[in-house]
Amino acid sequence: MFLWGHRIEAGPVRSVTIHDLFVQADQVVLVRVVAGDTEHYGTVVYKAVVETAYKGAKMNDTVYFGPYAGLGIGAEYVVFLESSPGLKPKVAGGLSFGAIQRMGRIMAAGYAALPVGFECVFDEPSSDRKCDDSVELNPEQIILPKTLKTFPTHEETGITSYKIWVRRSDFLPQLQKLSDTEKDKKLTVMG
Secondary structure (H helix, E strand, O other): OEEOOEEOOOOOOOOEEHHHHHHHOOEEEEEEEEEEEOOOOOOOEEEEEEEEEEEOOOOOOEEEEEOOOOOOOOOEEEEEEEEEOOEOOOOOOOOOOOOEOOEEEEOHHHOOEEEEEEEOOOOOOOOOOOOEEEEEEOOOOEEOOOOOOEEOOOOOOOOOOOOEEEEHHHHHHHHHHHHHHHHHHHHHHHO
């Protein structure tokens, strides 16, 4: 790619553990995206309702975040957000969200918006649950603890678009443990 006659190459995104991502984030939430706007702000903005708050928000809060396109309206995501300045629409009026006081930026170059869904890739021979609620992630970008079983179980290929799944019932309690640990640390420091 060339910009003003200079060659620009994108570098690789640095891998990060789920623990470090949690610690670095200002907000960690399970959300349902209710709307998106690519027209009024000069960037992609999603509006979502918090279904479960692990850090920096409360249940039923409305959060705004971006700037990466491709998230589905009505879909659930676990998002790790860093605070960024609010936004005002480019033009007053219209069907924008209005002035946004607090905006979240999806961390890890957009890889920290983890789709929550239902998959049939759980290939454990001893399990009756071949299909289950899942959280999807790129294992080259987001590193999970070895204790969390991921699927499919074949060897990773190293392709950056390669995706794995973890059972939602295994992943979300890990986030809750991280949340509880962080709350305990704050109480210890304050007490």
